[in-house]
Amino acid sequence: MPSRTVTVASRVGLHARPAAMFTRAAAAAPVPVTLAVAGKDPVNAASVLGVMTLGVECGQEVTLAAEGEGADGALDSLAALLATDLDA
Amino acid sequence: MAAPITEASARVVAGRGVSPGAVRAPLVRLGPPVVTSPADPAGADPEAEGRRVREALTAVAANLERRARNAGGVSADVLATTAAMALDPALADAAERHLAAGAPTGHAVTLAVEEFCGRLEALGGYLAERVADLRDIGARTVAQLAGLAMPGIPAPGYPVVMAARDLSPADTASLPGGDVVGLLTEEGGPTSHTAILARALGIPAVVGCPASAEIPEGTLVLLDGTTGTVQLDPPAGAAAVRATSAPGAAAGPGRTADGTPVALLSNIGTVADAELAAVTPTEGVGLFRTEFLFLKRADRPTEAEQATTYTAVLRAFGERRVVVRTLDAGSDKPLPFLPLGPEENPALGVRGLRTARAHPEVLDDQLRALAAAAEAAGRALDVMAPMVSTAEEAARFADRARGFGLTRVGVMIEVPAAALRARELLEVVDFVSIGTNDLGQYVMAADRQSGALGDLLDPWQPALLDLVAAVGEAGRAAGKPVGVCGEAAADPLLAAVLVGLGATSLSTAARARPAVHAELARFTRLDCLRLAERVRSARGAGAARLAARAFRDERP
Numbered sequence: 001m002p003s004r005t006v007t008v009a010s011r012v013g014l015h016a017r018p019a020a021m022f023t024r025a026a027a028a029a030p031v032p033v034t035l036a037v038a039g040k041d042p043v044n045a046a047s048v049l050g051v052m053t054l055g056v057e058c059g060q061e062v063t064l065a066a067e068g069e070g071a072d073g074a075l076d077s078l079a080a081l082l083a084t085d086l087d088a
Numbered sequence: 089m090a091a092p093i094t095e096a097s098a099r100v101v102a103g104r105g106v107s108p109g110a111v112r113a114p115l116v117r118l119g120p121p122v123v124t125s126p127a128d129p130a131g132a133d134p135e136a137e138g139r140r141v142r143e144a145l146t147a148v149a150a151n152l153e154r155r156a157r158n159a160g161g162v163s164a165d166v167l168a169t170t171a172a173m174a175l176d177p178a179l180a181d182a183a184e185r186h187l188a189a190g191a192p193t194g195h196a197v198t199l200a201v202e203e204f205c206g207r208l209e210a211l212g213g214y215l216a217e218r219v220a221d222l223r224d225i226g227a228r229t230v231a232q233l234a235g236l237a238m239p240g241i242p243a244p245g246y247p248v249v250m251a252a253r254d255l256s257p258a259d260t261a262s263l264p265g266g267d268v269v270g271l272l273t274e275e276g277g278p279t280s281h282t283a284i285l286a287r288a289l290g291i292p293a294v295v296g297c298p299a300s301a302e303i304p305e306g307t308l309v310l311l312d313g314t315t316g317t318v319q320l321d322p323p324a325g326a327a328a329v330r331a332t333s334a335p336g337a338a339a340g341p342g343r344t345a346d347g348t349p350v351a352l353l354s355n356i357g358t359v360a361d362a363e364l365a366a367v368t369p370t371e372g373v374g375l376f377r378t379e380f381l382f383l384k385r386a387d388r389p390t391e392a393e394q395a396t397t398y399t400a401v402l403r404a405f406g407e408r409r410v411v412v413r414t415l416d417a418g419s420d421k422p423l424p425f426l427p428l429g430p431e432e433n434p435a436l437g438v439r440g441l442r443t444a445r446a447h448p449e450v451l452d453d454q455l456r457a458l459a460a461a462a463e464a465a466g467r468a469l470d471v472m473a474p475m476v477s478t479a480e481e482a483a484r485f486a487d488r489a490r491g492f493g494l495t496r497v498g499v500m501i502e503v504p505a506a507a508l509r510a511r512e513l514l515e516v517v518d519f520v521s522i523g524t525n526d527l528g529q530y531v532m533a534a535d536r537q538s539g540a541l542g543d544l545l546d547p548w549q550p551a552l553l554d555l556v557a558a559v560g561e562a563g564r565a566a567g568k569p570v571g572v573c574g575e576a577a578a579d580p581l582l583a584a585v586l587v588g589l590g591a592t593s594l595s596t597a598a599r600a601r602p603a604v605h606a607e608l609a610r611f612t613r614l615d616c617l618r619l620a621e622r623v624r625s626a627r628g629a630g631a632a633r634l635a636a637r638a639f640r641d642e643r644p
Binding site: 012015016017019020023024043044046047048049050052053055 | 165166168169172173176177178179204207208211214215218221222
């Protein structure tokens with residue numbers, strides 16, 4: 001399954017507002033995307049509550065995964081989003 | 089019960105004006121909280137109920153998004169994020185799982201919400217604070233499903249006057265920055281929570297108005313918080329002046345004309361209050377009410393969660409003094425994790441520090457969290473207990489607090505017994521703070537929520553001022569600070585009297601500070617002493633007030 005591992009740049013981590021921005025983008029992807037951190041089950045990247053409950057901090061590594069047509073493109077753009085400071 | 093208001097009857101109802109200014113807006117009612125239970129009737133078809141839940145969540149999200157568009161700034165972000173949570177498929181999925189297991193529809197929503205609240209709370213910090221937003225979504229969705237009015241503070245997206253029987257601190261937590269531009273309650277007096285909050289926010293308010301119960305929702309009203317009148321269907325063009333705010337914030341520390349310092353502190357009840365007050369020139373916080381952390385929740389806040397909040401408040405004030413009051417709960421403000429049982433007279437029952445007799449763990453958690461916050465913020469704090477009657481109680485509290493490493497420990501003086509024996513209390517604590525609202529209620533034996541007894545609750549009552557004088561004298565003798573943190577301190581002329589009676593700091597809503605600052609600067613310390621003497625020789629509250637005005641006016 002195509003996946004991307006990226007370091008979260010958002011200064012406050014994936015807290016409420018950055019999480020909402022990220023999940024909006026994930027919901028718009030053509031394929032279902034999951035987000036995972038070490039030691040926890042992957043969550044639906046389009047679920048703001050799921051993403052928030054991962055408790056992702058700034059500088060933490062996360063892994064995006066998706067399968068199907070357009071998966072690579074969707075993962076690239078979501079990975080780029082996580083690599084920018086959403087709280088700026 | 090007041091007679092229904094009909095076409096034929098008067099178009100004006102009267103109560104007690106407690107926060108000045110006039111507003112014209114439609115009236116809406118505070119929706120009662122909706123409680124769900126596993127014993128509610130379950131829907132016949134879980135799949136159909138699942139669709140209803142999704143529709144209700146979508147409607148709640150749409151309302152939040154509309155509010156976000158109207159709000160702007162930080163609140164718009166918060167509301168939009170909350171809307172995203174309501175639309176989260178994971179929330180609806182969780183509710184459907186509970187429906188499939190046989191839960192009643194509304195309760196399935198509550199269970200789904202609580203599932204996520206549990207996980208967010210486990211993370212602590214900022215994410216844990218989002219549970220209030222999530223629970224609000226749950227309450228709104230349940231109300232939507234049941235076809236009931238939305239619970240809590242109305243937020244229709246346009247200015248409204250909010251009517252209620254009375255307001256609790258929990259009800260009013262989301263008032264600042266919302267759609268409510270006027271408050272109207274059936275009950276309550278000049279020192280009720282509604283009145284205090286309205287003045288703090290600069291929202292015109294009329295309390296003690298039983299006839300308001302009969303005003304139909306949606307009626308256009310002209311509410312005048314100065315005269316205490318509410319005009320129904322006012323003619324077009326009737327003046328609608330916004331609340332007048334006090335003169336420009338007075339910079340510099342509070343002091344008398346001859347330079348005696350009188351710290352002018354702020355009363356706060358939430359982190360948002362703290363942030364608002366911290367940008368003013370206030371010398372710090374004289375009363376940080378911590379109840380908001382405990383209200384509206386099923387389990388007690390963890391030590392870590394409390395510490396995060398206290399640290400945020402301490403940091404907001406830098407080096408400035410912050411006096412934290414430990415939990416002031418009682419059977420009139422029941423908390424699920426602090427069972428006290430029903431009481432005939434909650435005001436005279438197990439409340440304030442008295443709750444620690446049965447539940448010392450709640451107080452210990454809070455003291456530990458405060459010590460951790462002081463450590464994290466790298467600064468000291470002052471902690472005080474409410475509802476202390478004796479020196480023994482004060483000593484027990486002080487020992488406990490010092491045991492956790494807190495260095496500056498005080499008690500509130502709200503009970504006449506504590507005021508009369510203030511000398512002994514000051515032997516075991518570092519400071520005292522007089523809560524004039526409760527002290528007035530207890531010395532006059534007049535329920536502070538009673539609109540009918542407003543005259544007895546007048547803070548100019550000489551008996552109340554006698555007790556303040558007794559505490560002031562004990563403070564001077566002990567060389568320890570005596571604060572006043574009731575509403576009395578917000579009346580500029582009375583503030584000067586309190587200084588004359590021995591108060592070394594005054595704590596008020598942040599908005600009251602400029603007027604008090606200006607008035608104090610007109611009197612020397614000797615003036616304050618003479619003024620206090622003049623006022624105490626008056627034979628009633630009205631006479632005391634007149635004597636003070638005469639004293640002020642006869643000075644050059």
